[in-house]
Amino acid sequence: MLVGIFYVVLLTVGGEDAPTLLTANEHPWGRFQPGSWCIVQTTIVSNLDGRVVQSVQTVKTTLKSVDENGITLEESETLELGGKIVKKTPQSVNVDFFREPIQENVRIRQGDSVKMMIDKKVVPCAVRIYEQQTTGGHLTTTIWYTPHVYPYVLRVERIWRRSDSSNATSGEQILRQSVTAVQETSALKIFRNNRRNRTYSLQTEEKGGNITKITDTRCSWDIPGGTLESTTREFDTQNREIRRSVSRMFNYSVFEQIPITSPPRYFRTWIPVEVTD
Numbered sequence: 001m002l003v004g005i006f007y008v009v010l011l012t013v014g015g016e017d018a019p020t021l022l023t024a025n026e027h028p029w030g031r032f033q034p035g036s037w038c039i040v041q042t043t044i045v046s047n048l049d050g051r052v053v054q055s056v057q058t059v060k061t062t063l064k065s066v067d068e069n070g071i072t073l074e075e076s077e078t079l080e081l082g083g084k085i086v087k088k089t090p091q092s093v094n095v096d097f098f099r100e101p102i103q104e105n106v107r108i109r110q111g112d113s114v115k116m117m118i119d120k121k122v123v124p125c126a127v128r129i130y131e132q133q134t135t136g137g138h139l140t141t142t143i144w145y146t147p148h149v150y151p152y153v154l155r156v157e158r159i160w161r162r163s164d165s166s167n168a169t170s171g172e173q174i175l176r177q178s179v180t181a182v183q184e185t186s187a188l189k190i191f192r193n194n195r196r197n198r199t200y201s202l203q204t205e206e207k208g209g210n211i212t213k214i215t216d217t218r219c220s221w222d223i224p225g226g227t228l229e230s231t232t233r234e235f236d237t238q239n240r241e242i243r244r245s246v247s248r249m250f251n252y253s254v255f256e257q258i259p260i261t262s263p264p265r266y267f268r269t270w271i272p273v274e275v276t277d
Contacts, residue, residue, distance in 0.1 A: 020126070022097040022145060026152040028219075028226030029063050029071050030097065036224045037062040038252035046243045055081040058250070061225055070096040098143050099153060100130055107131045116144060116154060118182055123149050137162040137175065149185075150221065151200050156180040178206035178213075198222070210237045223252055 024030030042057040057079050064072040076090040094102040111127030123146060130141040137160050144155040160176040185200035198221035206213040217230035227249065234243040 020147050022147055022152055024066050024071070024097060026147055027071060027095075027097045027099065028151075028221070029073065029224055030066055032063055032224050033255035034063050034065055035255045036253060038223065038225045039250040040225070040227065040247050041250040042245055042247040044243065044245045047241070053081075055079060063224060064092070070094060070102050098128060098145065100141065100143070103132065105132060111142065114144065118154070118185060123154065125154060134160070150198055151182065151185060151219065151226075154182050176206070176208035178204060180204040199228075211235070211242075223249060224254060225249075225252075 029036075037060060039058060039060045042059070044055045044057065046053045046055075057077065059078075060076045062074045062076075064074050066072075071094070073093045073095070074090050075093055077088045079086045079088070096102055107130070109129050109131075111129050113124065113126050115122050116125050117123070125144040125146050128143045128145060130139075130143075132139045132141075139158065139160045142157045143153060145153045156179070158176075158178045159174055162173055162175040180202055183201040183203055185198075200219050202215075202217040202219065204213075204215040204217070206215075212235045213232055214235075215230055215232040218228045219226045220228050227247070229246075229248045231247075232243075232245040233241055236242050
C-alpha cells in the first residue's frame with residue numbers, strides 16, 4: 001500500500017557535493033522556545049481473548065533545550081487503568097534534527113541521493129543511515145530527507161535483524177520491520193515561505209512476530225511536537241483487530257517562536273520541485 005504512495009523514481013550516484021543536513025528549523029520542536037509543552041492523550045482498547053480492556057495514557061512533553069547538537073525533551077506519563085492512576089518518573093529524551101534518539105555506539109553515514117515522488121511531484125532527497133548493534137541484533141534506520149520541502153523527513157525505514165551468536169552473517173533474519181512514509185503534504189500546494197497551516201499525513205506499518213501495526217497520523221507545523229492525532233490498529237495473523245489506540249493533542253502552550261529567517265543557519269536555497277503528468 002505504501003509503495004504506491006511514495007516511491008523512488010531515480011537513483012543518483014557519487015560525484016556530488018556533501019548533502020546539506022537538517023537544522024532545528026526542520027524539526028517539529030526546533031522552532032519553539034524552551035518551556036513550550038504539549039499534552040497528548042491516548043485511549044487504548046484491547047481485546048484479550050474476548051475480554052475488552054481500556055486504559056488511558058496521558059503524556060506531557062516539555063521542550064527543555066535546543067542547541068547545535070539536537071533537542072532535549074522531558075516526558076511525563078500518567079496511566080489510568082481499572083480506576084487506578086499511575087504516574088511514572090519523568091524521562092529525559094535527546095533527539096537529533098532528524099528526529100532520531102541521540103545514543104552512543106551508533107554509526108551514521110550518508111547514502112546515495114535519490115528522487116522520490118509525492119502527489120505526482122518529484123522531490124530530490126538525501127539519504128541518511130543509522131546503524132546500531134543492540135542486544136541480540138542489529139538495527140538499521142534509513143531516512144530520506146530534504147531541507148527544501150516540508151515536512152523535510154519524507155520517509156523512514158527501520159529494520160531490526162536478529163543475529164545467530166554462532167554465525168552473525170548467515171544467521172541474520174529480519175525479526176521486526178517498519179516503514180513510515182508521507183502520504184500527502186500541503187507544502188507542495190502553497191507558497192514555500194508560508195509556514196502557517198501546513199499539514200501532512202503519515203502512515204506507518206510495523207510487523208513484528210505475529211502482530212501487524214498500522215498507524216495513521218495527521219500532523220501540523222503550527223504546534224509543538226507536530227502531531228494532531230493518530231490511530232494505531234494492531235492485527236493478529238488472522239487479520240483480527242486485537243488492539244486500537246487513538247491519540248489526540250489535548251492541550252499545548254507555545255513560548256515565543258524562533259524567527260524563521262534568523263539566525264543565518266536557517267536560510268535555505270530553494271530547489272524547485274519537478275512536476276510529472
